[in-house]
Amino acid sequence: MEFTEAKRQFIQTWGKLGTxxxxxxxxxxxxxxxxxxxxxxxxxxxxxxLSISRGNANMNIRDLLNWTLIYKELVPGDRKEYFVAExxxxxxxxxxxxxxxxxxxxxxxxxxxxxxxxxxxxxSKEIQAFTSMMGQLDSFVGKMDKSVSLLxxxxxxxxxxxxxxxxx
Amino acid sequence: MEFTEAKRQFIQTWGKLGTxxxxxxxxxxxxxxxxxxxxxxxxxxxxxxLSISRGNANMNIRDLLNWTLIYKELVPGDRKEYFVAExxxxxxxxxxxxxxxxxxxxxxxxxxxxxxxxxxxxxSKEIQAFTSMMGQLDSFVGKMDKSVSLLxxxxxxxxxxxxxxxxx
DNA sequence: TTAAACTTTCAATAATTACTGAAAATAAAA
DNA sequence: TTTTATTTTCAGTAATTATTGAAAGTTTAA
Numbered sequence: 001m002e003f004t005e006a007k008r009q010f011i012q013t014w015g016k017l018g019t020x021x022x023x024x025x026x027x028x029x030x031x032x033x034x035x036x037x038x039x040x041x042x043x044x045x046x047x048x049x050l051s052i053s054r055g056n057a058n059m060n061i062r063d064l065l066n067w068t069l070i071y072k073e074l075v076p077g078d079r080k081e082y083f084v085a086e087x088x089x090x091x092x093x094x095x096x097x098x099x100x101x102x103x104x105x106x107x108x109x110x111x112x113x114x115x116x117x118x119x120x121x122x123x124s125k126e127i128q129a130f131t132s133m134m135g136q137l138d139s140f141v142g143k144m145d146k147s148v149s150l151l152x153x154x155x156x157x158x159x160x161x162x163x164x165x166x167x168x
Numbered sequence: 169m170e171f172t173e174a175k176r177q178f179i180q181t182w183g184k185l186g187t188x189x190x191x192x193x194x195x196x197x198x199x200x201x202x203x204x205x206x207x208x209x210x211x212x213x214x215x216x217x218l219s220i221s222r223g224n225a226n227m228n229i230r231d232l233l234n235w236t237l238i239y240k241e242l243v244p245g246d247r248k249e250y251f252v253a254e255x256x257x258x259x260x261x262x263x264x265x266x267x268x269x270x271x272x273x274x275x276x277x278x279x280x281x282x283x284x285x286x287x288x289x290x291x292s293k294e295i296q297a298f299t300s301m302m303g304q305l306d307s308f309v310g311k312m313d314k315s316v317s318l319l320x321x322x323x324x325x326x327x328x329x330x331x332x333x334x335x336x
Numbered sequence: 337t338t339a340a341a342c343t344t345t346c347a348a349t350a351a352t353t354a355c356t357g358a359a360a361a362t363a364a365a366a
Numbered sequence: 367t368t369t370t371a372t373t374t375t376c377a378g379t380a381a382t383t384a385t386t387g388a389a390a391g392t393t394t395a396a
Contacts, residue, residue: 003295006286010302013279020272022190024354038297043373053356058374079364079371087301089308104188111181118174127171129206133255134178140257192384211343221386226344247341247394 010036011050026052027060031069031085040073040082067099094152105145112138178204179218194220195228199237199253208241208250235267262320273313280306 001009011032018028033049034041041049047057061083064070069092073082086092116134120127169177179200186196201217202209209217215225229251232238237260241250254260284302288295 001282001286003286003288003292003298006283007298009279010283010298013276017272017276020190022188026354036298036301038293054373055357055375056355059355062374081373087304089304093308093312104185108181108185111177114169115174115178118169118171120171124171125206130171130175130178130204133204136255136257140261144261194384222343223345223387224385227385230344249343 007036024060024063026050026056027063030057030060031064034064034070034083034085035087037085040075040084042080042082044080046083068095097148097152101145101148105141109138109141109145112141175204192228192231194218194224195231198225198228199232202232202238202251202253203255205253208243208252210248210250212248214251236263265316265320269313269316273309277306277309277313280309 011029014032014035015025015029018031019025029050030046033046043054043057043061046052046061047054050057061070064083065072068086070083070085073084075082086095112134116131116138118127118131122128122131179197182200182203183193183197186199187193197218198214201214211222211225211229214220214229215222218225229238232251233240236254238251238253241252243250254263280302284299284306286295286299290296
């Protein structure tokens with residue numbers, strides 16, 4: 001396969017994966033471009049590569065900065081801002097997981113916790129079923145949350161040597 | 169908190185979590201209703217609970233059946249179909265992970281694998297950066313994929329007693 | 337068989353989400 | 367200063383995704 005085609009296919013694949021997991025396609029594509037770029041890129045470089053508007057490029061670059069998946073890089077003697085991606089994939093995964101946990105999972109956990117305690121006739125089948133499910137979910141999500149935290153705070157080698165020894 | 173309010177809030181929360189992770193809000197809400205229901209529900213029950221159309225209810229129930237997150241249940245002497253959710257949360261998680269892995273992760277893995285081998289000048293910085301990133305991603309996604317497979321094929325107690333012993 | 341009960345499909349439409357482009361804001365250089 | 371380069375914002379619009387509702391299809395019972 002030729003480089004240009006491979007690049008196109010990677011950008012497309014990364015974008016598709018993004019949308020499937022609730023991440024804006026363009027944001028994922030900008031990330032893809034920066035992941036494989038050997039040099040810092042400017043907003044204009046990105047606009048051109050993806051054929052998108054300045055506004056769109058700017059917004060998605062901003063989001064990627066907030067997720068700390070990319071960094072600003074200033075080139076001496078140049079007024080433009082350039083961007084580079086965090087290239088260590090473990091670090092990338094760690095940051096994505098940390099962010100999504102904080103934004104999406106923790107609020108759910110807080111709510112589940114509240115929903116376990118409801119008023120009403122405890123002999124009612126409906127209320128029993130509800131309370132039992134809230135208990136299960138709270139416990140499950142809590143455990144997952146904790147495990148994922150532990151996992152992402154370990155480094156690659158430690159994690160996998162242990163995990164494989166354990167579960168193989 | 170009162171039961172009706174708690175129920176409303178759970179359905180809403182589950183739907184929101186769904187959309188954030190790329191799952192149709194209504195599908196997640198139908199799932200929520202069935203998760204907390206003590207009795208099998210018909211399409212009409214679901215339509216009424218969520219104020220949605222028959223077509224919408226039917227489509228989302230069908231999808232949930234395909235994910236095997238819910239089952240058909242036939243009530244003797246009744247022509248309608250009723251539905252119940254898989255209530256074991258570990259089993260639910262296992263099925264969701266298995267399905268998403270199959271549908272979304274494995275295709276990406278196949279593509280990354282191909283993209284590692286591209287033609288062209290191997291001394292080019294661009295091509296080196298690309299190839300190196302494809303290698304990292306392929307290895308990372310592959311490892312994650314394998315770990316998750318191992319994890320979801322273990323049962324709750326085994327997994328957690330081991331995991332906590334290991335990583336604490 | 338025919339009719340009634342129920343389920344599925346899908347074209348039209350609505351709702352949501354993302355994008356554009358130009359104007360406003362900001363920052364650096366002259 | 368003033369000018370020029372660059373970034374940000376956001377109202378209007380486009381694209382995507384989800385929903386409706388009625389017609390067609392299917393199944394069961396009379």
